[in-house]
Amino acid sequence: MANAPDVHICEAGPRDGLQNLDIFLPTEAKCALIDAIVAAGVREIDAGSFVPPKVVPQFADVEIVMAHALARKEAATIGALVPNFKGAERAIAAGVDAIYFVISASETHNQANVRRTIGEQLEGFRAVRAAIDARPVGNRPHLVGGISTAFGCSLEGRIGEGAVRRLAAAYAEAGADEIGLADTVGYATPPLIKQIVQGVRSDLGVAMSLRLHLHDTLGMGLANVVAGLEAGIHRFDAAVSGLGGCPFAPGARGNIVTEDLVFMLEEMGLSTGINLDRLMATRAILSAHIPARHLTGHLHEAGIPKALRRAA
Ligand code: COA
Ligand code: ZN
Numbered sequence: 001m002a003n004a005p006d007v008h009i010c011e012a013g014p015r016d017g018l019q020n021l022d023i024f025l026p027t028e029a030k031c032a033l034i035d036a037i038v039a040a041g042v043r044e045i046d047a048g049s050f051v052p053p054k055v056v057p058q059f060a061d062v063e064i065v066m067a068h069a070l071a072r073k074e075a076a077t078i079g080a081l082v083p084n085f086k087g088a089e090r091a092i093a094a095g096v097d098a099i100y101f102v103i104s105a106s107e108t109h110n111q112a113n114v115r116r117t118i119g120e121q122l123e124g125f126r127a128v129r130a131a132i133d134a135r136p137v138g139n140r141p142h143l144v145g146g147i148s149t150a151f152g153c154s155l156e157g158r159i160g161e162g163a164v165r166r167l168a169a170a171y172a173e174a175g176a177d178e179i180g181l182a183d184t185v186g187y188a189t190p191p192l193i194k195q196i197v198q199g200v201r202s203d204l205g206v207a208m209s210l211r212l213h214l215h216d217t218l219g220m221g222l223a224n225v226v227a228g229l230e231a232g233i234h235r236f237d238a239a240v241s242g243l244g245g246c247p248f249a250p251g252a253r254g255n256i257v258t259e260d261l262v263f264m265l266e267e268m269g270l271s272t273g274i275n276l277d278r279l280m281a282t283r284a285i286l287s288a289h290i291p292a293r294h295l296t297g298h299l300h301e302a303g304i305p306k307a308l309r310r311a312a
Pocket of ligand 1: 019049050051052053055056081084086087088090102113114115148246247248
């Protein structure tokens, strides 16, 4: 891969973006979406979920989609969401580069999402770590400990900072390669982002890689990115056309819009390695199957980038 950009973006559209849709995006369209995302220069893709098809029917074809995505692994890290050991076994068998495990800081959301207590879910994480460590060095997926509802929960409300810090510390102790702080329902605000990131950093030190996964429910998604940057975060999840939401977290709106995020970062003088025009081309693939009411994005609506470039 080429030189690392200033900010690393993980495109979560093919996973978070699709998991809450009541429309099944045909397998070929999922593959075309991944191809277009890779062609835009994105370095990491959350390409699907290894969940039971009866829980999330959208990912009934995840093995096929993942094989397609992994054929592009020279260009991008290909990851998958995994909710339990069985999911990890499937992800490892598929050959994924990264596993995004999920535990919620909110006990209520954790039960709704994965039908386990937080403690039971941590046991599952340890088993996944052990399964990865049993593999040859050089053939071990990167293991991200995702903390869902880290900034609030639509079932429990505000989440105490202590709960998030304890879970992050437990993940670190259990061998997470990275911690993902997820604003699953989009309740974060810039000061809260700083507070939680600084708290986790002070517990775990700078050696532990952190990423932010943000939703734009309250319209603060990009402000939260800036707060994250100011707190030293350089890794963000986002979804093209602002798709996204958790089926077990009522009220969540879509992820921060990758196109708008790239535009903002580049305007701030931070490289992303992503070609915005090519990224914008993903819209056509989505529009062919998904009604317009599900698709957002200020740049798409305003058509700004081309006009700005002409003026430059
Ligand atoms: N992939 C495929 N099948 C799986 C599976 C997985 N990851 N995990 C469990 N199963 C199967 C089991 O083998 C079992 O099959 P059987 O009935 O034929 O024996 C069945 O599903 C029930 O297994 P169990 O361990 O009891 O699961 P559960 O019903 O308690 O559900 C989860 C637990 C974690 C699988 C489910 O809650 C889930 O998928 N949650 C994720 C939701 C999500 O995607 N949220 C959004 C992203 S954060
Ligand atoms: Zn999400």
